[in-house]
Amino acid sequence: SAVISQKPSRDICQRGTSLTIQCQVDSQVTMMFWYRQQPGQSLTLIATANQGSEATYESGFVIDKFPISRPNLTFSTLTVSNMSPEDSSIYLCSVESGEGTDTQYFGPGTRLTVL
């Protein structure tokens, strides 16, 4: 199974600022995914991040608000831009196991609070 770490684990930010979340995997993976979990809710896919190409965003999410970088096969960042209190959520990255099983493993999440 893949071991995934995220930084920061939590943060409290002011309205109008931006936060970049890092996701590091202990093995090379083709695709990484970014999810948002709003308070008391389920997870919603934000985008799929491929190495060497632009991320693919789901309906309701745009690159200007959630720019994503994928510089190599073990690392990705998600930036939450121009934050508002509605962006307060847990942000999680995930990867497929790469073992041919389609199993997806998740990082520990970044808990973001916007004041």
Add this chain to the structure above:
Amino acid sequence: SQQGEEDPQALSIQEGENATMNCSYKTSINNLQWYRQNSGRGLVHLILIRSNEREKHSGRLRVTLDTSKKSSSLLITASRAADTASYFCATGLLNTGTASKLTFGTGTRLQVTL
């Protein structure tokens, strides 16, 4: 929109009892995965069942899948207080490339009391 709906939304049982959670989805899937989340932390992968499978076991977990009814169930036998968590089903649809992107259900909050 959410692909999966889970019921019950909340479940409270005593230690030693069995817990059953159900998941329904709307479109054809490649696989269905169950996850556990403790107190808003990261998700722990429990089990994956493919669309051509009907039942899988892992320790105290039993998962069934009925593609004709577009539903799945997770059974936790002999529950323990440590099983207290939220449980999510997630359906996998083949994405471009090699990975499936997941659509999550609404989740079931399980409380196991001593």
